Amino acid sequence: MNVWLGMPPFPEAARQALGDSQLRANLRAATATIRTKRAAVVAERDDWEQLREAGRAIKDRALRDLDTYLLQLEAQVTDAGGTVHWARDADEANRIVAGLVRAAGATEVVKVKSMATQEIGLNEALAAAGITALETDLAELIVQLGHDRPSHILVPAIHRNRAQIRELFRREMPGVDPDLTDDPVALASAARAHLRRAFLAARVAVSGANFAVAETGALVVVESEGNGRMCLTLPEVLISVVGIEKVIPTTADLAVLLQLLPRSATGERMNPYTSFWRGTTPGDGPREFHLVLLDNGRTTALADEIGRDALRCIRCSACLNVCPVYERTGGHAYGSVYPGPIGAILTPQLRGPDPVADSLPYASTLCGACFDACPVKIDIPRALVHLRGKVAHPPGERAAMRAAAWVMSRPPRFAVARLAARLGARLARLPGPWRRWTEARDLPTPGESFRDWWDARERP
Amino acid sequence: MPVNARDEVLRRVRAAIGPRREHVDVPRDYRRAAPDGTDVVALFAERVADYRADVRLVGWDVAAEVRRVVRDLGIRSLAVPVGFPADYLTGLEDGLDGVGVELRRDDPPLSTADLDATDAVITECAAAIAETGTLVLGAAQGRRALTLVPDRHLCVVRADRVVGAVPEVPEVPMPVTWISGPSATSDIELHRVEGVHGPRTLVVLVVTGS
Numbered sequence: 001m002n003v004w005l006g007m008p009p010f011p012e013a014a015r016q017a018l019g020d021s022q023l024r025a026n027l028r029a030a031t032a033t034i035r036t037k038r039a040a041v042v043a044e045r046d047d048w049e050q051l052r053e054a055g056r057a058i059k060d061r062a063l064r065d066l067d068t069y070l071l072q073l074e075a076q077v078t079d080a081g082g083t084v085h086w087a088r089d090a091d092e093a094n095r096i097v098a099g100l101v102r103a104a105g106a107t108e109v110v111k112v113k114s115m116a117t118q119e120i121g122l123n124e125a126l127a128a129a130g131i132t133a134l135e136t137d138l139a140e141l142i143v144q145l146g147h148d149r150p151s152h153i154l155v156p157a158i159h160r161n162r163a164q165i166r167e168l169f170r171r172e173m174p175g176v177d178p179d180l181t182d183d184p185v186a187l188a189s190a191a192r193a194h195l196r197r198a199f200l201a202a203r204v205a206v207s208g209a210n211f212a213v214a215e216t217g218a219l220v221v222v223e224s225e226g227n228g229r230m231c232l233t234l235p236e237v238l239i240s241v242v243g244i245e246k247v248i249p250t251t252a253d254l255a256v257l258l259q260l261l262p263r264s265a266t267g268e269r270m271n272p273y274t275s276f277w278r279g280t281t282p283g284d285g286p287r288e289f290h291l292v293l294l295d296n297g298r299t300t301a302l303a304d305e306i307g308r309d310a311l312r313c314i315r316c317s318a319c320l321n322v323c324p325v326y327e328r329t330g331g332h333a334y335g336s337v338y339p340g341p342i343g344a345i346l347t348p349q350l351r352g353p354d355p356v357a358d359s360l361p362y363a364s365t366l367c368g369a370c371f372d373a374c375p376v377k378i379d380i381p382r383a384l385v386h387l388r389g390k391v392a393h394p395p396g397e398r399a400a401m402r403a404a405a406w407v408m409s410r411p412p413r414f415a416v417a418r419l420a421a422r423l424g425a426r427l428a429r430l431p432g433p434w435r436r437w438t439e440a441r442d443l444p445t446p447g448e449s450f451r452d453w454w455d456a457r458e459r460p
Numbered sequence: 461m462p463v464n465a466r467d468e469v470l471r472r473v474r475a476a477i478g479p480r481r482e483h484v485d486v487p488r489d490y491r492r493a494a495p496d497g498t499d500v501v502a503l504f505a506e507r508v509a510d511y512r513a514d515v516r517l518v519g520w521d522v523a524a525e526v527r528r529v530v531r532d533l534g535i536r537s538l539a540v541p542v543g544f545p546a547d548y549l550t551g552l553e554d555g556l557d558g559v560g561v562e563l564r565r566d567d568p569p570l571s572t573a574d575l576d577a578t579d580a581v582i583t584e585c586a587a588a589i590a591e592t593g594t595l596v597l598g599a600a601q602g603r604r605a606l607t608l609v610p611d612r613h614l615c616v617v618r619a620d621r622v623v624g625a626v627p628e629v630p631e632v633p634m635p636v637t638w639i640s641g642p643s644a645t646s647d648i649e650l651h652r653v654e655g656v657h658g659p660r661t662l663v664v665l666v667v668t669g670s
Contacts, residue, residue, distance in 0.1 A: 015622070026649070029543075031650075032647050033649065033650045034646075034650045046491075047489075047490045047491045050487065050489045050490040050491075053487055054486055054487055054488060054489075054490050057485065057486040057487060058486055059483055061484040061486060062479075063630070064481055064482070064484050064627045065477075065481065066473045066477065067470050067473045067474050067477070070469075070470070071470075086465040086466040086468075086469050087465060087469075088462075088465050088468055088469060092465060094586060097620060105471075108535050111525055136588065136657075137647070138645050138647040138648070138656060139647035142647070154648055155646065155650060157647060158650065160518065162648050162649060162650060165648060167576070184645075184648040184649070184651060184653040185654075185655060186617075188648075188653055188656045189655065190653055191656060191657075192655070192656055192657055195657065196488075196576075199657070200573065200576060200609075209591065218633075218634060224643070224644050224645050224646060224656070225643055225644070225645045225656035225657050225658065226531060226608060226643040226656055226657035226658025226659075227605065227649075227656070227657045229608050229657075229658060230608065230657055232604075233604045233605050233608060234605060234608075234609075234623035244469065244473070252488075252490045253486070255626050255627040256490065256624060256627075259588065259592075259626050266639075266650075267653070269507065269510075269591065269592040269593065269640070270589075270592035270593065270594050270638065270640040271640065271641075272511070272640050272641050272642070272658070273634075273637065273638065273643070273658060274637070274638040275604075275635070275638075276634055276635065276636040276637075276638075277634055277635040278634045281599065281635055283569065283603065284599070284603045284604055284605075284635060285603075285604060285605075285635060291621060293469070295469045295472060299469070299475075299476045300474055300476075302473065302476035302477065302513055302596045303475065303476035310477075320529075359506040366614070368598070371644070379502045383568050427660055
């Protein structure tokens, strides 16, 4: 996985981010906007919980028989004139893509925003092979022009406001109108003019996919601007890099996920453009289609009975927008292409142990807002606690987390622990390695526990 | 030992899942259609207008409304896909109602440069989804580049093609494009603004047939 060199672990990176008041203001404004929009379109659906439950089950079913669905997808895509490649890791995927671009005789590719290609560091690998990758999504373009890093899954330039974007365009975009205003419409028009020539001249495009339907071999890309359609339609060769967890069984399943995703992502009933294609179509679109199926740590996550829930993720980023930690630190502090709550459980599993990844399961207050917002019901707090027990950290903490997981997984154990906690609370100071925590805090001592109150309350 | 990537990935997948595969039921108790009694055509018109599309309700004279749109928007050249109904284009080339427009038929296929120099495109749709205000275009509605490169897209929606909800969309031959409003972005401060790479103007002519 693409490691951001020189990134400190989360607590240190977060401290730096918290010192940037402009960043916090930008994030607060943007996440507040999207939370309001999402709440409004979700409230329109009185069957939202049923949709979420269906979404969860669809992804679980796909993962439970992943080998079968991948083979079905491969057969369908091949039958429709596409070529399917398999990549064990990032290096292998990058080599495959670079080889295909070279075989097409191209030195430049246009790209649709894709988390998978960011994860494997494709742009850097292509650059090393002498191939220029041009990002075409507006936010990705802002990030690329600013020699910056993405800070949000859906809106990678969320950390920049309109005035900052105008300055960047005036500085970095060749031939841009020097009187460009910071009106978002004007900024979008500038991006349109800047990329038009590249779209019309491009011979090779690289994309990801939001979904791959095993039953039909359809690849699906969900977008807003039309840059995706440009890349999927105009070039001669299309290469799609898709994580193996993106496969879903049927078209009926797709209908569920296409209702969950836009409402959760941009707070819209539907996003402006969704493209569905199957292999190649004579006379319409690329004459060559390559699908690169990527593992890169996904099978490691799949082997973990709790951690595998993260593979249900459809990359909507609703969990980022509701997270009190993300809203204050922004995405960069997570040191990963997958920031926020989902990043905190995905990164350690995909990337394997390192100081940044190991710090991420702690980048949370376990408040649970992410779980409530997730359209496929990933219990992120549960996975965070589970991963805290797995990543490297001081033995005392590890033992405490294991003990907590053991106690909380069975109601009778929890009941005993509650009683013990109430007795123990009278000590007011925790013993041993936990003493430092209580030195600065009072251990809360409610008169009765919630459960006791619940059991004893008068029922109507 | 498996040697190629395909075998290795499949081996890892099978090892990760393990020998016991519990059945996963998908509950389908979400709404599969718009609520009974929904006026799907009216709802579609309202929802697509929410995206700031230019929505026009047409009784029966589609060609007259097409001429009006062409005049209102100052369209001088109009791309027409193979199979588009000729009677929707009546009078356009003859200067009826003071309209003078060059029709560019996609037969033989127009080059991308031609499309870039064409003011607008007119198509039908295979289906339209009321709840989400979505146009569904399939292979029968023309090549995908036609509705992408020109800056204005006029779409004629017959009332009988409008369905209530996403699960009701009929099977449409691929490649398929769902269009919900003009090209837009939410990338600047998460505010939606219309007009990036796709058509910046979307005109939807809803044919009620009355």
